[in-house]
Amino acid sequence: xxxxxxxxxxxxxxxxxxxxxxxxxxxxxxxxxxxxxxxxxxxxxxxxxxxxxxxxxxxxxxxxxxxxxxxxxxxxxxxxxxxxxxxxxxxxxxxxxxxxxxxxxxxxxxxxxxxxxxxxxxxxxxxxxxxxxxxxxxxxxxxxxxxxxxxxxxxxxxxxxxxxxxxxxxxxxxxxxxxxxxxxxxxxxxxxxxxxxxx
Amino acid sequence: xxxxxxxxxxxxxxxxxxxxxxxxxxxxxxxxxxxxxxxxxxxxxxxxxxxxxxxxxxxxxxxxxxxxxxxxxxxxxxxxxxxxxxxxxxxxxxxxxxxxxxxxxxxxxxxxxxxxxxxxxxxxxxxxxxxxxxxxxxxxxxxxxxxxxxxxxxxxxxxxxxxxxxxxxxxxxxxxxxxxxxxxxxxxxxxxxxxxxxx
DNA sequence: CCTACCGATCGGTAGG
DNA sequence: CCTACCGATCGGTAGG
Numbered sequence: 001x002x003x004x005x006x007x008x009x010x011x012x013x014x015x016x017x018x019x020x021x022x023x024x025x026x027x028x029x030x031x032x033x034x035x036x037x038x039x040x041x042x043x044x045x046x047x048x049x050x051x052x053x054x055x056x057x058x059x060x061x062x063x064x065x066x067x068x069x070x071x072x073x074x075x076x077x078x079x080x081x082x083x084x085x086x087x088x089x090x091x092x093x094x095x096x097x098x099x100x101x102x103x104x105x106x107x108x109x110x111x112x113x114x115x116x117x118x119x120x121x122x123x124x125x126x127x128x129x130x131x132x133x134x135x136x137x138x139x140x141x142x143x144x145x146x147x148x149x150x151x152x153x154x155x156x157x158x159x160x161x162x163x164x165x166x167x168x169x170x171x172x173x174x175x176x177x178x179x180x181x182x183x184x185x186x187x188x189x190x191x192x193x194x195x196x197x198x199x
Numbered sequence: 200x201x202x203x204x205x206x207x208x209x210x211x212x213x214x215x216x217x218x219x220x221x222x223x224x225x226x227x228x229x230x231x232x233x234x235x236x237x238x239x240x241x242x243x244x245x246x247x248x249x250x251x252x253x254x255x256x257x258x259x260x261x262x263x264x265x266x267x268x269x270x271x272x273x274x275x276x277x278x279x280x281x282x283x284x285x286x287x288x289x290x291x292x293x294x295x296x297x298x299x300x301x302x303x304x305x306x307x308x309x310x311x312x313x314x315x316x317x318x319x320x321x322x323x324x325x326x327x328x329x330x331x332x333x334x335x336x337x338x339x340x341x342x343x344x345x346x347x348x349x350x351x352x353x354x355x356x357x358x359x360x361x362x363x364x365x366x367x368x369x370x371x372x373x374x375x376x377x378x379x380x381x382x383x384x385x386x387x388x389x390x391x392x393x394x395x396x397x398x
Numbered sequence: 399c400c401t402a403c404c405g406a407t408c409g410g411t412a413g414g
Numbered sequence: 415c416c417t418a419c420c421g422a423t424c425g426g427t428a429g430g
Contacts, residue, residue: 025223025310028425040426041399049425107306111224145387151372151380154365155358162357173350181350188344189358189388227409239410240415248409 006045007055009035014052015100019164023053023104023111053108054116060098060105061123067094068130080138081187087131088160088183095163096175103164128153135190144190156186205244206254208234213251214299218363222252222303222310252307253315259297259304260322266293267329279337280386286330287359287382294362295374302363327352334389343389355385 013034017026028049029039046052071090075083095102109120131153138144144152160182167178212233216225227248228238245251270289274282294301308319330352337343343351359381366377 020309022221022223022309024221027423029423038400040401040403043426044399110219110221145383147380147383148372148376151377152384155361155381155384158361158364159354159358162354162361165357166353173347177347178350181346182354184344184346185351185354185388188390189384191387192391226407228407237416239417239419242410243415 003045010042010045011052011056011059012100015056015098015104018053018056018108019100019103023049023108050111050113053104053111054113056101056104057109057112057116057120060094060101061120061127063094063098063101064091064105064127065123067091068127072130079143080134080141081143081191083134084131084138084190085183085187087134088156088186089179091157091160092163092179092182095160096167096169096179099164099167099169102161106161106164128157131156138190145192147190152190156189159186159189202244209241209244210251210255210258211299214255214297214303217252217255217307218299218302222248222307249310249312252303252310253312255300255303256308256311256315256319259293259300260319260326262293262297262300263290263304263326264322266290267326271329278342279333279340280342280390282333283330283337283389284382284386286333287355287385288378290356290359291362291378291381294359295366295368295378298363298366298368301360305360305363327356330355337389344391346389351389355388358385358388 010031014026014031017030017034021030027039028042031049031052032039032042035042067090068087071086072083075086078086109117109124112120132149135144135147135149135152139146139149163178163182167173169175209230213225213230216229216233220229226238227241230248230251231238231241234241266289267286270285271282274285308316308323311319331348334343334346334348334351338345338348362377362381366372368374
């Protein structure tokens with residue numbers, strides 16, 4: 001199963017390059033150079049550059065979905081706040097665990113072929129729907145502030161995704177402290193009464 | 200002053216294309232085509248493709264700075280919450296006002312030449328410092344939850360910047376309702392005691 | 399995984 | 415703002 005390993009190596013290297021320079025800004029030869037092989041040799045392992053992007057995006061989408069599934073499976077019918085907390089924690093966990101792939105999934109979907117882009121956006125919408133649903137339930141329950149669940153979910157997810165813009169795995173802040181802070185900020189953002197409605 | 204107008208047109212068109220396809224994914228001929236001129240004709244108005252990106256980024260950076268200055272000028276020594284609210288409102292205002300340029304400023308700085316990228320990151324850090332400062336003051340004053348100001352500022356700014364990922368000027372939601380919701384979510388995210396420390 | 403190579407497109411220049 | 419053109423690089427193929 002050497003091919004699978006090599007394929008993963010290619011995707012690892014490509015993720016980092018796509019993250020840093022974008023899909024368009026990364027050439028097939030850039031990827032090959034990072035692997036110490038010739039540009040054309042890459043085609044012994046992949047069908048196309050687009051194929052590499054698709055593998056990264058598709059696999060990472062599955063990771064986000066699986067993490068959300070696992071997070072909610074434990075909770076069942078727990079309170080909305082506990083479930084939103086679990087969703088946020090699962091999301092940040094995937095981001096922190098593989099920031100290169102997460103970054104590509106989040107930012108490079110525009111470079112997918114039209115059909116794949118459409119499929120990916122549909123999956124992302126379904127994923128985001130989980131956030132919208134739990135936020136809506138929390139509002140009904142009175143736990144969360146009365147705010148448009150679509151706006152709130154978009155806000156939270158882009159905030160959590162923003163981690164890829166600055167987080168460094170070997171930086172000053174450890175993964176758990178950043179994760180905790182991000183979850184805490186997110187929960188508080190939607191909690192309680194509106195901050196400017198003190199009356 | 201025809202040149203200035205034409206120059207602006209070029210930057211307007213380029214902003215939209217850079218936003219949609221990235222700097223690397225947009226060719227000089229793409230920009231020219233959108234203006235109904237030949238690719239080479241663009242060089243009668245600009246020195247290089249990089250030059251266009253730089254103009255957009257530089258001008259937009261100034262807009263964010265000016266908006267923050269104006270927002271704080273009115274307030275002087277008001278409470279941290281009022282000042283953070285003003286900063287957030289100013290920031291979202293610039294984003295909503297010209298989402299194309301804002302998106303390029305936020306995402307395409309990686310494509311700047313090394314020197315310009317460094318200068319831009321320095322400016323961004325100074326801008327973000329205003330958020331860190333007011334958050335820190337709010338924590339000291341007891342208005343905001345005790346959280347790392349650097350993490351909180353990064354969270355808030357990426358959340359606000361996330362608007363460019365989904366907001367459509369002619370969409371279902373008007374600019375003021377989205378702006379208000381974003382400011383409200385941001386203020387609440389940092390306000391009060393930690394959500395999970397009820398004791 | 400390599401060498402040799404392909405047509406297409408890239409950013410940019412010359413000269414008007 | 416145009417035509418004509420440049421060298422470099424692009425993603426990808428052929429054949430081993």
